Amino acid sequence: MRKFFNINLILITLISLTAYTDFTLGQKKIDVNNISMWVNSRGVIARDPFTGNAGLEWPKGQGKTAVFAAGLWIGATVNGETRVAATAYGTDFRNGPVGSDPNSQNYRVLSISSSTLTTDADYMQWKVTPGAPLNNDGSPQLIGDQTLYSVYNDADPTGHQAFRTQPLGAEVHQTVYAYNNSPEFNNVVFVKYKVFNKSNSTWNKTFLSFWNDSDVGYPFDDLVGFDAARDMEYTYNGTDFDPLTNNYNIPGYGSAPPAVGMALLKGALSSAGKNSQSTSFYTNGGGNPYGDPANGQEAYYFMQGIRSNNTPYVDPTTGQATLFPLSGDPVTGAGWIDSNPGDRRSLISSGPFDLAPGDSTEILVAIFVARGTTNLNSITKLRDTYDALKNLFVTGATKAYGNHYIINRTNSGIPLHWPAQGTTYSIDPQLPADLREGIHAGFSTWSQLPQLNYTHNAANDISSKWGGDPDGINNNVWVQDWTTITGVPDNVIAVARVRYNAINGELSDVDIAYNANIKNNGIPVGWAADGNPDNLDMQNVATHEIGHLSGLGDLYNPGDGETYVPAMGDGNEEMTMYGKIKKGETKKSSLFFYTDPANPQGDVAGIETLYNSLASDGIDIVLVFDGSSNYSSNYGAFEPSKRAAVGLVSKLRVNDRIAVVNSSTNVLDFVKIVDDNSRTQVKNYISALTSGGDGNIAQRITKAQSIFTAGGNPNNRWAEILFTTGEEFSSPRISDVLPNIKGTKTEIYTIGFNSSISKDLMSVVADQTNGMYHPAVDATQIVDAVNNFWYHLLGMQIVYLSEAFSTKQLENVPYPGLYWQGGLYWQGGLYWQGGLYWQGGLYWQGGLYWQGGGLELGLYWQG
Ligand SMILES: [Ca+2]
Ligand SMILES: [Ca+2]
Ligand SMILES: [Ca+2]
The missing domain is CATH 2.70.98 (Beta-galactosidase; Chain A, domain 5)
Structure with a gap:
């Protein structure tokens, strides 16, 4: 008063x-x-x-x-x-x-x-x-x-x-x-x-x-x-x-x-x-x-x-x-x-x-x-x-619903992310000095989040390279000859080119190009460092693009066009990752307001959700070996099974877990893959396995299920790989124990040999547990089967184009260097330049506003 x-x-x-x-x-x-x-x-x-x-x-x-x-x-x-x-x-x-x-x-x-x-x-x-x-x-x-x-x-x-x-x-x-x-x-x-x-x-x-x-x-x-x-x-x-x-x-x-x-x-x-x-x-x-x-x-x-x-x-x-x-x-x-x-x-x-x-x-x-x-x-x-x-709520948000973030993922669903130590970035020497500050500020803004850590590598500021072969530098480049260099129209403000390891989702080289000669309907629109209402503000644009570098996709509102998907909700215009931009806009320079991990919203929540979900994208695998002399001697399959299993362990990602059953008592409980030491531990265990031991295949399947039940990560996928032809010589039968597994999280992956009378049974087991059945000529193809299982688990659809794609070559690929992009082509040679795509348009569409995101999330393979 x-x-x-x-x-x-x-x-x-x-x-x-x-x-x-x-x-x-x-x-x-x-x-x-x-x-x-x-x-x-x-x-x-x-x-x-x-x-x-x-x-x-x-x-x-x-x-x-x-x-x-x-x-x-x-x-x-x-x-x-x-x-x-x-x-x-x-x-x-x-x-x-x-x-x-x-x-x-x-x-x-x-x-x-x-x-x-x-x-x-x-x-x-x-x-x-x-x-x-x-x-x-x-x-x-x-x-x-x-x-x-x-x-x-x-x-x-x-x-x-x-x-x-x-x-x-x-x-x-x-x-x-x-x-x-x-x-x-x-x-x-x-x-x-x-x-x-x-x-x-x-x-x-x-x-x-x-x-x-x-x-x-x-x-x-x-x-x-x-x-x-x-x-x-x-x-x-x-x-x-x-x-x-x-x-x-x-x-x-x-x-x-x-x-x-x-x-x-x-x-x-x-x-x-x-x-x-x-x-x-x-x-x-x-x-x-x-x-x-x-x-x-x-x-x-x-x-x-x-x-x-x-x-x-x-x-x-x-x-x-x-x-x-x-x-x-x-x-x-x-x-x-x-x-x-x-x-x-x-x-x-x-x-x-x-x-x-x-x-x-x-x-x-x-x-x-x-x-x-x-x-x-x-x-x-x-x-x-x-x-x-x-x-x-946030700075000026207008709506309070929708997830307000889109996480970019590999085809198998793993969020694109940086390793825990973060990464560095470098800036093209051609970038004007005042605009460089906007890029630094953009990286600093995202680095405030505990999950992200970006540092400037000034030593690489000599590079103007955008795209091409990955050079391990996250380049920020100033492009004069825009369409020639980037291949996108001259009304695109900036593009980020994202490369990642398709096996584990780790980002490896993200280059951002800024259009030095951005035009609206043919009329030049300048850049500014101060939010000038007639220009594009560099920090505003850079912060958005660095969001792509950080693993986030564009957001749109209903009515914004076909790039909209319902998961985006509404009221996204205040997000940094909103895919449209106006002249003079500066609000993308700060991230969407957010504090409570229990109720994530917005740009910051997107990063938090992304990193929180990494651990839950793991796979729990139990390998079950058939100890019968039929499997080891008649089919000669025990040793090839061990080799295939060792190869699989090489491919497991951090946070995947693996256990082994080789009798009803010879059990390796879950080992979480943390580094090469944990991989070696499991490989050594598998390499030392011998055929025989107590428990028929049905009893071993039951043992595997108890391992899942006792120690399976409820957030992980549960996959059981059976190294057996499925021929049974004693009770209990597989058909006796299968009802205990059917309907649980456990998926059983099985192999059928051409000459085995039980290949149909193996097919049924896979089918009833939502696993996968791989027919094989004989034991020489167990490795192919296991690789097939693994890529299936990663969500990849393998297309065999030529002899160039052989499991022998795959076996020789050192973890995690395999760049594989699912569902498309194998291009020959071992290294696939994975995951290139154009992301985050932000381009001018006429009228009053910058219309963004125009380029689809399609895959543009760089020759
Ligand atoms: Ca009073
Ligand atoms: Ca008062
Ligand atoms: Ca680069």
């Missing part, structure tokens, strides 16, 4: 009317969910323009309010002089963009919702108002279920009514939106501020703050705090009872009053990791340095997380200065907690940073309310709300 010298409702109203000279421009309410909140065209949020009183009603329709007023504060020094543009009880802003007529009705608050008609005045005006968010076709973009937009500026010195400093020359594009379609969002309103420096001077030591005077019902019994783990400041009732009636005629909440949270979901400092850089709290009537700032300088100190007399907040529990006062936990009583309830104000700030003339930056604020079983439990509920919305 505002501090007035004389608390008098009539006077409040008069002051309010005086302050809001643009009253007639038409404030609007955002009221699509449980929050009903006023928004005025000059940046004042929540305050009721008609009464001058609190104007965030929650729950909607009950006449109780939780926020008196809120708004953006911009503070900086310009040529050494402190300047602040703020909205508090008054506002320093005028309607419209810098230089526009502040009385123009065009700059009223515009509101659209799902029920808005295309003929509505706000809808029509929206399309031509600078900065109003638009869809790809130029139509107004509804974010959430109701979206409000306004643009205002502080350039008029006479407009500065809040703190009366000289203007900054700030222009603010304010988008307020809310959802009514998910429980997580029903008590949340989002406010996005895009702030432009429209002056001719650099703003130094700039801070952006979201200021608010939250009042939980009755204003004079509230407390505040900061939750450092959540970048959230909050206001709660000081006791468990908020007076229902009081002298000020402000309805209270009664028992178990709610709490109000304000969070910076996105700060202005994208690289800083933490969105809020400081907070400040002060009290109505507290007096310097505890009360309302008297001027711009005092306000600027509060924005920096220091008190208005330029002294630090000191945590009484530690004796240390802090930029985050009151960041203890009122629920547990730990740390520095607010006391002596009163009417508090709060700031949550991002900064300091410099903003050059023409530059802009953006912050995203969430305002939310929660009510628990007590005043303190309301804080817990507030945290729950924050956690839920943070999971679902």
